[in-house]
Amino acid sequence: MSKKILEIRELKREFIMGSETVRALKGISFEVQTGEFVTIMGSSGSGKTTLLNILGCLDKPSIGDYLLDGVDVKKLGRDELAALRNHKIGFVFQAYNLLPRTSALENVELPLLYNKGINAAERRERAIHALEAVKLADRSDHTPSQLSGGQQQRVAIARALVNEPVMILADEATGNLDSRTSYEIMALMQDLNVKQGKTIVFVTHEPDIAAFSSRTILLRDGMIQKDTPNANIKSAKETLAALPVSDDYLAHE
Amino acid sequence: MNIYNLLVIAVRALQRNKLRAFLTMLGIIMGVASVIAMVAIGQGSKQSIQASLSNMGSNMITVSPSSNLNGGVRIAGSSFQTLTSKDIVALKAQAEYITGVSPAVTARGQAIYGAQNWPTSMSGVAPEYLDIRKLTLKDGIPFSDEEVQTSAKVCLIGQTVIDNLFPNENPIGKVIRFGNIPFQIIGILNPKGQNAFGQDQDDILIAPYTTVQKRILASIYYSNIYASAANETVTDAATKEITQILRDSHRLRSDEDNDFQVRTQAELISTLSSTSGLLTVLLTVIAGISLVIGGIGIMNIMYVSVTERTREIGLRMAIGARGKDILLQFLMEAVLISITGGVIGVLLGIVSCRLVTLILSWPTIISQGSVLLSFVVCALTGIFFGYYPAQKASRLDPIEALRYE
Numbered sequence: 001m002s003k004k005i006l007e008i009r010e011l012k013r014e015f016i017m018g019s020e021t022v023r024a025l026k027g028i029s030f031e032v033q034t035g036e037f038v039t040i041m042g043s044s045g046s047g048k049t050t051l052l053n054i055l056g057c058l059d060k061p062s063i064g065d066y067l068l069d070g071v072d073v074k075k076l077g078r079d080e081l082a083a084l085r086n087h088k089i090g091f092v093f094q095a096y097n098l099l100p101r102t103s104a105l106e107n108v109e110l111p112l113l114y115n116k117g118i119n120a121a122e123r124r125e126r127a128i129h130a131l132e133a134v135k136l137a138d139r140s141d142h143t144p145s146q147l148s149g150g151q152q153q154r155v156a157i158a159r160a161l162v163n164e165p166v167m168i169l170a171d172e173a174t175g176n177l178d179s180r181t182s183y184e185i186m187a188l189m190q191d192l193n194v195k196q197g198k199t200i201v202f203v204t205h206e207p208d209i210a211a212f213s214s215r216t217i218l219l220r221d222g223m224i225q226k227d228t229p230n231a232n233i234k235s236a237k238e239t240l241a242a243l244p245v246s247d248d249y250l251a252h253e
Numbered sequence: 254m255n256i257y258n259l260l261v262i263a264v265r266a267l268q269r270n271k272l273r274a275f276l277t278m279l280g281i282i283m284g285v286a287s288v289i290a291m292v293a294i295g296q297g298s299k300q301s302i303q304a305s306l307s308n309m310g311s312n313m314i315t316v317s318p319s320s321n322l323n324g325g326v327r328i329a330g331s332s333f334q335t336l337t338s339k340d341i342v343a344l345k346a347q348a349e350y351i352t353g354v355s356p357a358v359t360a361r362g363q364a365i366y367g368a369q370n371w372p373t374s375m376s377g378v379a380p381e382y383l384d385i386r387k388l389t390l391k392d393g394i395p396f397s398d399e400e401v402q403t404s405a406k407v408c409l410i411g412q413t414v415i416d417n418l419f420p421n422e423n424p425i426g427k428v429i430r431f432g433n434i435p436f437q438i439i440g441i442l443n444p445k446g447q448n449a450f451g452q453d454q455d456d457i458l459i460a461p462y463t464t465v466q467k468r469i470l471a472s473i474y475y476s477n478i479y480a481s482a483a484n485e486t487v488t489d490a491a492t493k494e495i496t497q498i499l500r501d502s503h504r505l506r507s508d509e510d511n512d513f514q515v516r517t518q519a520e521l522i523s524t525l526s527s528t529s530g531l532l533t534v535l536l537t538v539i540a541g542i543s544l545v546i547g548g549i550g551i552m553n554i555m556y557v558s559v560t561e562r563t564r565e566i567g568l569r570m571a572i573g574a575r576g577k578d579i580l581l582q583f584l585m586e587a588v589l590i591s592i593t594g595g596v597i598g599v600l601l602g603i604v605s606c607r608l609v610t611l612i613l614s615w616p617t618i619i620s621q622g623s624v625l626l627s628f629v630v631c632a633l634t635g636i637f638f639g640y641y642p643a644q645k646a647s648r649l650d651p652i653e654a655l656r657y658e
Contacts, residue, residue: 053652056571058570058571058651058652058655059652078575078576079575079576079577082570082573082574082575082576082578083573083575085570085571085572085573086572086573086574087573091571091572093568093655097564097567097568097571097655099269099565099568100269101269101270102265102269106265110569110572111572111573113258113261113262114258114569114572114573114574114575114578115573116255116258120257120261159572163572163573
């Protein structure tokens with residue numbers, strides 16, 4: 001079971017802005033094993049976003065190594081990075097980034113269109129399956145404007161799942177949602193993590209969100225300030241149940 | 254990425270923005286439609302101008318007796334009597350470039366009806382003369398070959414003569430006297446107005462040439478022979494042919510001068526060709542401007558579209574689209590828009606031509622060449638102008654594109 005998904009060694013990232021060099025990451029190292037649910041926290045300016053871009057293979061480190069599922073990202077070109085993002089990473093964004101005026105099903109199918117090996121029938125089947133996993137199969141023909149924020153984020157999670165990535169990378173995925181809906185999303189994330197064994201890296205600045213994960217990495221000024229396993233994982237479902245009104249996601253259970 | 258996926262991606266992207274796709278298409282549609290309509294209207298006008306110039310008799314060829322030396326004195330051609338029925342027979346039998354031939358004789362005299370009289374001239378001709386001179390009848394019927402053979406005393410009457418002899422009457426069926434011979438009027442000529450030299454072309458009576466020759470002039474010679482070339486372009490060849498046939502018919506030796514002259518409507522023909530040349534240039538310029546405007550429209554909207562869809566491009570890149578995939582997607586969208594717009598434009602162009610013909614009764618000619626050319630050029634313009642924005646999109650940095658507001 002325990003296998004290294006992520007391995008980061010002495011990672012540094014510097015940006016040159018005019019005559020100044022901004023050192024966003026000043027040498028950080030950590031590993032993530034299969035099945036972990038890691039939250040990366042930090043205040044703004046801590047290097048969170050830069051680290052996320054590197055973890056998402058959108059950016060490359062200036063110095064240091066990044067191995068994703070055993071692949072050394074540093075050696076890859078632009079197109080190979082794109083393929084890696086397609087096959088190994090499922091992105092979930094703060095602003096959902098669903099295509100407007102496009103049905104949930106077609107939105108979920110999108111990553112598969114960039115995957116050569118999948119034909120139309122299989123694409124559809126997998127998209128429906130992914131929508132079932134987020135309990136939105138009955139909304140597959142709805143466009144984003146016909147869905148609530150939480151439902152849109154669940155479509156985005158289905159889109160992240162559809163290519164069966166080794167890691168789900170969420171960027172402030174609950175940032176646009178109220179706390180009830182946030183807990184719903186976290187409950188879904190915990191389900192995916194526990195029941196399906198998905199590895200999740202969740203970037204956030206909300207401490208109560210971090211309480212649902214199995215491990216928290218705290219960044220500060222481009223360095224790791226704390227890297228602590230969470231011994232007492234809070235259950236999002238229980239938190240939800242404690243809230244007064246019953247909810248959309250659990251209503252299907 | 255395979256072509257099928259590319260097609261799915263492009264079609265879905267276009268479906269999502271139907272209005273924008275349509276607006277982009279509008280450039281192409283209008284470009285193609287306006288080129289087709291302009292060229293069709295232009296070609297129609299060109300042909301109708303040519304037809305009206307032809308109606309003036311631009312393909313008419315006139316043969317007249319020529320001046321000749323008679324004991325050292327040049328004598329006016331018209332006094333000569335060289336053109337006979339033998340020439341007509343020879344021309345009808347041998348000439349290939351001419352479609353009609355008619356002899357002509359002219360008699361001047363006083364036309365009398367009741368208390369009215371009017372000095373006019375009577376042309377004695379064959380029935381083909383009406384075609385050659387593009388004369389048409391307003392009323393009545395033309396005379397027949399049979400009436401020519403029997404030297405029938407019938408005539409067609411011009412408007413000026415009617416105005417003077419029949420101020421308040423319908424002249425059809427009435428009998429007038431000309432040179433003491435009674436002629437029954439069987440047809441009325443449509444007015445032609447003055448010719449280029451100010452002569453009134455409606456001050457005329459037209460009768461069978463046999464009647465005029467036998468009953469008025471008592472002559473076997475013709476004053477002219479009129480012929481029409483098959484069309485304007487073979488006029489020169491027809492002239493040469495007529496000259497040769499008449500030389501043979503007149504048994505002229507090779508060292509002898511022609512005893513006749515063959516003339517064409519050279520001035521009309523040159524007007525005709527310069528007019529059509531001018532129209533062709535005009536059409537080309539209009540078509541060119543339409544296409545350029547269409548192309549610029551496409552580039553504008555494609556370029557704006559890339560900026561507007563920056564986040565979408567960022568997302569596609571984040572989930573695994575390569576730069577090449579984005580480039581191909583935008584190119585494919587441009588191709589689909591161009592081809593669809595081209596097809597709609599062709600249909601719209603054809604429909605608008607039909608409408609112009611139907612409503613304004615303006616002649617239009619839709620040439621396959623112009624349809625094909627405008628379609629191909631517009632499609633290529635769309636792709637060409639679509640390439641730059643597509644390339645811009647493919648080079649976006651996914652990180653910046655995702656954060657673009």
